[in-house]
Amino acid sequence: MKQAHTEVPVLVVGATVAGLSAAAFLGQHGVPALVVDPLPRRPRSPRNHRLTTRTMEALHGAGFADPVLAVAQDESAPRTMATVETLVGPVLSLLSPPWPTVPESVSPMRPCYCNDGELSDVLCSVAGKLGAEIRMSTSLVRYSKDAEGITAVLREPAGAEHTVRSGFLLLAAGSPDGTAADIGVHGPGTLGHHLSIAFRADLDAVSPSAGGYLVRAVGGMVLPEPGRHRWALVLPCEPTRLVELTDERCVELIDTAIGRSDVDVTIIGRTSFDITACIADRFNDGRLVLLGDAACVAPPMPGMNGNTHIQEAHNISWKIAAILRGAAGLGLLDSYDAERRPRAEASINDAMSLLSAPGTVAAADSEVPDRLTYELGFRYHSTAVLAESDGGAVFEDPLVPTGRPGTRAAHVRLTTGESTLDSFGSGFVMLAGPNAVPSLPAVLPRAGGRTIEIRELPSESLWRYGISANGLVLVRPDGIVAWRAERADRESWQLLPDVLAQLHSRHGDAR
Missing domain, CATH: 3.50.50.60 (FAD/NAD(P)-binding domain)
Structure with missing residues (x-):
């Protein structure tokens, strides 16, 4: 055929x-x-x-x-993880997730x-x-x-x-x-085998309010699932034991985790997975x-x-x-x-x-000072970024952005009321200081096959991109700073076609 x-x-x-x-x-x-x-x-x-x-x-x-x-x-749902002997027992400890608070000045999202x-x-x-x-x-x-x-x-x-x-x-x-x-x-490999048992049960009057439970009686976790009265019991489980876990055995494990056997439990399904x-x-x-x-x-x-x-x-x-x-x-x-x-x-x-597990996949290049920096401050180094001679730091503090190539383009509120972030996504964007805008060429070169959009930065926010009133910052479609001229002049505009060619690997591509 x-x-x-x-x-x-x-x-x-x-x-x-x-x-x-x-x-x-x-x-x-x-x-x-x-x-x-x-x-x-x-x-x-x-x-x-x-x-x-x-x-x-x-x-x-x-x-x-x-x-x-x-x-x-x-958003108001509890996120803490409660450690309990069983769900009907007292809370032995509470673990709050390490999530950072993101100030409005950093992002509206x-x-x-x-x-x-x-x-x-x-x-x-x-x-x-x-x-x-x-x-x-x-x-x-x-x-x-x-x-x-x-x-x-x-x-x-x-x-x-x-x-x-x-x-x-x-x-x-x-x-x-x-x-x-x-x-x-490369890497540590498989760290453990687990089973997730999805079930339906009304635990409102049984369990304390938390985002999840570490249940010592079964050595596993009880986690909420989408939908009313839907839960999952997650347990370490060797693959060879999966055949032993009939619906009856799963209900017994859930009863043990709850600490009572009079709660109506319906098994929805099972899924095995590895932590790797x-x-x-x-x-x-x-x-x-x-x-x-x-x-x-x-x-x-x-x-x-x-x-x-x-x-x-x-x-x-x-x-x-x-x-x-x-x-x-x-x-x-x-x-x-x-x-x-x-x-x-x-x-x-x-x-x-965070798991206190041995082994890493690469040596840490620098200390990460906080979760906010970890989530928003990572910096790219590649041929799609025209780096400056600044030591090549891996992270920067998003509370004090620099506008250096490779960093996330900072949120700035424009005179139109929009955020700079509203402009990123489709094509390249040129952010320009107020004195640079009048000197812009009538036609900018295209980038990635699309027209470069121009946005004027207000004077009070230029520090977020590390430029003067004459400066320029080119931002990629994914919201990463690709190139900047701290004090742009006519030569900066003349260099732009070559800058775009380098960013798009249009020189020496033999493959």
Whole structure:
């Protein structure tokens, strides 16, 4: 039987938070993606994502923060983790999450909590509306790379094989050690095996109010799930013991955790999972790109995985779009690895330190002074940033932004009442001091195949970008400072075409 053939700009494997985010961000940049997943439906996870301010800024710039906020959990819901012997017993201790308070002066976007499944549903809907096609029960059989693209063979639900030709292949599911055979992995590896038992029970009159419970009687956790009276009991469990856990045995474990056997319990389902820490040695190999769990798997504490995955998709999408428009060289993809792999390594190290677990994936380059700096102050170093001679710091304090290339472009309230953040998302933006605006050329060179938008910074906020009234700051579509001229002159404008060429890897791209 002759195979059918399809051509798509981008093939994404994995209808995960990472894969669906990539499809949504690509769609926002005008690039339709085909997303395939071998499962008929992704398993529901009890975990909640605390979407940081930086993640919400990315979603806001792309235009789909509101649908995410619509399914976000009540901000007033308790977030502390209570340690108890059983749920009916007294609270032995309370652990508050280490989340920072984000001042309005730093960002108008607030963090929010979303359940993994509900977040995936929103991203799937957004991606579909922006041109993505989602095919479940469709698996990647094999693929091959060449200079012009990727040829992949997919297996459809009925068993028929289908050949897809794409410009790029994004692997967004699995784990780093099982995605690309020619890309190595490193890290501590598997830290433990766990089972999540989803159940329904009215615990309102039984348990104290908390965001979750560490239950000593069973050596596990009881966590709330979306929906009234829905919970999950999460336990360490060796894979060989899974067959022993019948519904009856699961109810016994839940009764033990509650501390009573007279509560009506209904088992909804079970999911086994590993807590793992490992990372790929490279996040891309030419047109093959790893993101999400395919690139890096970190322990679920402190809930940063969803942020890492969304921000990886945010980083790679505008670069792929620029290459497909013919406005950037393929070498631009290498900046994805240079920018996101160090960030993923920092995330693993952060999770391991909070778990008090031995082992890291890379030596810490600098001390992280606080959580706010960790979430908003990370700095990129790559060819997609024209760095200055400043020592190459890894972090900067978002309360005292510098505007240095590689940093997050700071929130500034413009004279129009908008935030600078409202301008980031689609294309490059030139932020200009008030004295620089009159000297702007009539026509700016295009960046990434799109027109550069110009925004005037008010005089009182120039310090946030480290420029004078004559200064210029070029911001990438993902809200990262790419280049700046602290005191711009005619030569600065003359250099801009070369600056854009360097940022888009249009020089010496031999691949």
